[in-house]
Amino acid sequence: MTAIWRSDLYRLGKSKLLYAITAVTCCIALFLVFLMRLDFRLGISIFGKLTAFKGVHDIIGMGLTYQKGLGIFIAILISVFIGQEYQWQTWQQKWMTSKNHSCIYLSKAALSAIASVAIFLLFQLVALLGSGRIRELLSLNYGSQMISGVFIYGALGTVICMLAMLFKSNTASVIGCLGYVLLGEMAASLARNLSSFSDSAATLVEWIILHSIYGMSTLASSASFSSGLAPGIIFNALAIMLVSTAIGLLLFRRYEL
């Protein structure tokens, strides 16, 4: 698997899209922090949901809430990276060399998780350093939020990898993965409305939402977050990573070139 991993890492390193996304992520973080330092107040509405940036804590929170920006970049990066293999039929090189579908999939899943976490940490680091309020921000809660964010974004990476592998097409995987990121909140809202007819259904839906990536990111970015919630988020995120990887592996192993 090491050889497949090295080859995938090399290819990702040659991707102009990776550098573009890295640059945009840094620019957005710097821009928001710059506005905060100049005491500008900013509000951004996405699909009718307003996010108000009143302080640097809101910028940190935005980084934790994947559907507000970073998730879009991650979805595009991973889905294009994987979709190109289907589009250009480059799987055969790996197939013929390793003949091990599991290693091929695991390499992609690991790289997707790491790329996702790296973009999250980059945003947070730039925002932290740019804010000039490092001591104030570095508290137990902030540390717990960042650790929770690492696992949330790791889970996001593996889920997007699974979706991209399932779509088997560059265009479809970009659209599908973006849909997953952007429509998560809408889907949660719809599920809540549909389950309101029954208490047990509502409880079940609420439990599912709370334990989904969307639910975890909302919790981690909320004002009510405390460090005690971090272990639960980490455990949940690991479970999502395992399940999504297992499903993706199972389906990918059946794929015949």
Place this chain on the structure above:
Amino acid sequence: MGNLLLSAERIHKAYNGKVVLQDVTLQLQKGEIYGLLGRNGSGKTTLFRILTGLIPRFNGTVSLAEAGGRKIKASAVINFPSLFLNMSAYENMKAQALLLGIRDDILIKQTLKTVGLADCKGKPAKTFSQGMMQRLRLGIALLENPDILILDEPLNGLDPDGIAELRELLLHLNQDRDMTILISSHILSELQHVATCFGILHNGILAKKILMKDLLQDGISLEAMYMQSTRGGVSP
């Protein structure tokens, strides 16, 4: 080592009840350039995918010989484009080299020179002509210095110059580097220039091996043999 490098016995493959390959038996001897003929849809690509492990589920057996404690190495150029079009020739080769555990940059540069792409190693593959892309695919296949090279319709889309260049390269690999080549095509005139033996695949059935020297001795053209086999029906 012996002379037999690859043996495919009674290969049978069907998709949704439609038989694509029917009890195909093929043996590749060392030093041969085996030309597999057949029209579009005859099963050539499916057979090559089975031989290279790209299709794992089939009936029959495929075995590679062993030599000096190691299995015979086979490389293939099958699907298209099977190149990372956003990466340069060098980068495509490097990605494949890493996959093979090769870290020697000199080998990559030498291989690019062998396939005539040393001057354009930095250009993105999407700017390449069909002939250049084909040579790059070949270069990628040559990285691990295979004993057998399997090429699925490598002449498709090439202009006369590209065809001549590829022909020269294949003859060089066979004669100077002792490489055994299995090549499929429906361009009979070109195969006649390079292949030492032929098999005709028609409706999933492979006719017996025909040696080029026998054709020449009997004064029969390859085209005539092909027409006779496909119109008269191929029997294994």
